[in-house]
Amino acid sequence: METILIIEDDSSMLRGLTDNFAYAGYNVLTASDGEKGLNAALDAKPDLILLDIMLPKINGYEICRLIRKEKLDMPIIMLTAKGEESDIILGLNLGADDYVTKPFSIKELLARAAAFLRRRKQKEKDSYKFGDFVLDISARKLTKKNEEIELSPKEFKLLEFFLKKQGKALTRDEILNAVWGYNSFTGHRSIDRFVTTLRNKIESGPHSPVFIHTLREIGYKFESI
Amino acid sequence: METILIIEDDSSMLRGLTDNFAYAGYNVLTASDGEKGLNAALDAKPDLILLDIMLPKINGYEICRLIRKEKLDMPIIMLTAKGEESDIILGLNLGADDYVTKPFSIKELLARAAAFLRRRKQKEKDSYKFGDFVLDISARKLTKKNEEIELSPKEFKLLEFFLKKQGKALTRDEILNAVWGYNSFTGHRSIDRFVTTLRNKIESGPHSPVFIHTLREIGYKFESI
DNA sequence: CAAAACCGTAACAAATCGGTAACAAGCTCC
DNA sequence: GGAGCTTGTTACCGATTTGTTACGGTTTTG
Numbered sequence A, B: 001m002e003t004i005l006i007i008e009d010d011s012s013m014l015r016g017l018t019d020n021f022a023y024a025g026y027n028v029l030t031a032s033d034g035e036k037g038l039n040a041a042l043d044a045k046p047d048l049i050l051l052d053i054m055l056p057k058i059n060g061y062e063i064c065r066l067i068r069k070e071k072l073d074m075p076i077i078m079l080t081a082k083g084e085e086s087d088i089i090l091g092l093n094l095g096a097d098d099y100v101t102k103p104f105s106i107k108e109l110l111a112r113a114a115a116f117l118r119r120r121k122q123k124e125k126d127s128y129k130f131g132d133f134v135l136d137i138s139a140r141k142l143t144k145k146n147e148e149i150e151l152s153p154k155e156f157k158l159l160e161f162f163l164k165k166q167g168k169a170l171t172r173d174e175i176l177n178a179v180w181g182y183n184s185f186t187g188h189r190s191i192d193r194f195v196t197t198l199r200n201k202i203e204s205g206p207h208s209p210v211f212i213h214t215l216r217e218i219g220y221k222f223e224s225i
Numbered sequence C: 001c002a003a004a005a006c007c008g009t010a011a012c013a014a015a016t017c018g019g020t021a022a023c024a025a026g027c028t029c030c
Numbered sequence D: 001g002g003a004g005c006t007t008g009t010t011a012c013c014g015a016t017t018t019g020t021t022a023c024g025g026t027t028t029t030g
Helices: A011-023 A034-044 A060-069 A085-093 A106-123 A153-164 A172-180 A188-202 B011-023 B034-044 B060-069 B085-093 B106-123 B153-164 B172-180 B188-202
Strands: A003-007 A027-031 A048-052 A076-080 A098-101 A127-130 A133-136 A141-144 A147-149 A169-171 A212-215 A219-222 B003-007 B027-031 B048-052 B076-080 B098-101 B127-130 B133-136 B141-144 B147-149 B212-215 B219-222
Touching (some): A011 A027, A048 A060, A060 A085, A076 A085, A085 B106, A127 A153, A133 A153, A153 A172, A153 A188, A188 A212, A188 A219, B003 B034, B011 B027, B048 B106, B060 B076, B060 B085, B076 B106, B085 B098, B098 B106, B127 B153, B153 B172, B172 B219, B188 B212
Parallel strands (some): A076 A098, B003 B027, B048 B076
Antiparallel strands (some): A169 A219, A212 A219, B127 B133
């Protein structure tokens, strides 16, 4: 879950923001003055910060500058009553990523926050874990405790399909369609052959858990326990 | 110099933006309808796009969606007369990074653009190290223990792309798009030829580590370990 | 309990894919 | 205009991958 830090001294504004972001599914941290806010930012390293400018103890600009000085690069959205052009420019130059002036639409703010987080998430690689194994799709490799295990293209595709459909019973026809393509003429028994080679690579050891289960007369099912 | 693409059909607005961004030191490209704009974006791969919503031929939302579909991730700032909350949210959800409503302050827009580009620049390296090698982007040269190794322009571009995408599986199409351009008619096998010549230059020795890995049926992957 | 159905797997043949050399066309710099 | 470099294409070859089949073991069924 994404963690978001809201630094705001107006308690009714803070409550409104907290409620909305919590309702939208974020883990919300709050701080009511600049000092607490800065500490929370450095300490918890949230995924995004909503930052008021006018704050007791340390103002928003200063917090922004200090966070960037620590080479933390989470997005910072500044919230303020000031709509002065020069303030906006100052904020952006100090390393803020966006600047929203009060009064603002909470939905718009949620959308802006989501846009920043989506962007970051896009860059994270997608991978599946099972037992000691990790199948990293973007690097296209399977590892067991950081040791790479070679897979042929079909083996990779088959394992990827199994992982995408974990816990589901898969008929041979479904597997053929998904891995070999709907117009292939490959026979059903070829699947079995590839299951054997896959099993040799991921269930070789004597105490190794069983991932690929045979469903007699149906096909197979992958379960990572 | 940073290249910025402005897609806007109102000619006086376009001129105003162009002048200001050119004066601020950007290399400015312009397009006056959606179709030209999309082509310019895919072709020139600018560092940032200013995008009007209401455009002839293809609208701004669609352009935004199509650009993101091509896995291009330059920042997109939407410009529009519409100030409706729902439009803003739609734009941000389609992959825009910011949304500025007309009339806007040109200084604020410049500051917002600068903020995105600054962030980008922070992350981009201008030299990459791998094994005994250093690829210096700004000096445009590859060295192995201070000995320069000659690279042709395409070889350099290919190696640079590999290094930017270290650890990621790259399909031949992605490589063609990034190194040869999306509208090139170069065949897939030409990549292989360049990979061979690159390998001869950076993996020649008998004990030299393998950097460029072949991924059968996919393409290649660069790994510096 | 025997026959049938089904699956695991080894062996083998066929197909596919990538490495690379050779060559032609383009380009650049004299 | 020509030498030399760069780029793109093609063809051949070898290695890997893939699909099929056959044999044997196990489970189900009658």
